[in-house]
Amino acid sequence: MKIKEIIVVEGKDDTTAIKRAVDADTIETNGSSIGESVIEQVKLAQQTRGVILFTDPDFPGEKIRKTISEKVPGCKHAFLPKEEARPKNGKGIGVEHASVESIRIALQSVKEEMDEFISEIFLDDLLEAGLVGGNRARARREKLGALLKIGYTNGKQLHKRLQMFQISREEYIKAVTTILQEENN
Template sequence: MVKIKEIIVVEGRDDTVAIQRAVEADTIETNGSAINEETLERIKLAKEKRGVIIFTDPDFPGEKIRKTIAEHVPGCKHAFLPKEEARSKKGRGVGVEYASVAAIRQALQHVYEETLELKEEITFDDLVTAGLIGGALAKARRQRLGQLLKIGYTNGKQLHKRLQMFQISKEAFCTALEQVLQEEKQHE
């Protein structure tokens, strides 16, 4: 079993169980989106000692937790799980706890390190021109682009920020966008 050096931040106990089925790792549980100061201090200490990977559910509360941690503990690493890989068998819930061992391992193999010095290689105008902001297909395109780049689903503003934060190259962006557009054509 693969051993992860960093401590993985998850939302709850079920997420810890799912992570430990997939890899050998220690976790910190936030116990929901109301993260207290004590938990943030534990995450800060973990980042200083071993590094931290934020691995929250691909939903609104999970994104809120990710954002809160990133604000208070800059420089963390991030792992993202596509929503379709995190659905419960009954289709009612979305979370890390529902993901397969393979999906969790895949997400942890494509971890992004947050960059504190943001360089704008891909502009907001580039996103508008690519049809990722505004228009009937923008949401679906962003969703697929997020899967291909392994940065999760975002709205337009978040996409711009994540592309900068994780220093996605213009080349990687264009390659993924080209694939999104080709897939669109095949489904017409």
């Protein structure tokens, strides 16, 4: 599987994992304090070939994703569910621990950022589905992020991410229904 865009990852172990799964070029951020030279590389990559942000499903990974998105608009995003980014020994989390198949699925499910989208999903919908507030909200958001391939977010960011990736009301309802049915079985 050949990827046209340049994939932005956190480090060399992520690059190794990506190259095991697909034929692609990468840019490594080397951590969450992203230097101006890395931002310039990402800007050039976006202008010439396009960029896919593929960071770890943890706080530092989300910070990197947010920083680059703000400075380089129009990036595409690939997400791994947390359970697919854990090593067998359970210590740590990252793209480098994901299977070849998980990486390929994430890259086939890339989401594109969109600015001009009016969501049909409202904050009340998130409350009603138990995605914000309540003791199961976090687990439900994790499942929703995996089903919709938009990654995990906290309650405040969920609505923004649904808008950013133009998730339709139908897609949202289908995913929420699946989550609630799984809980009732």
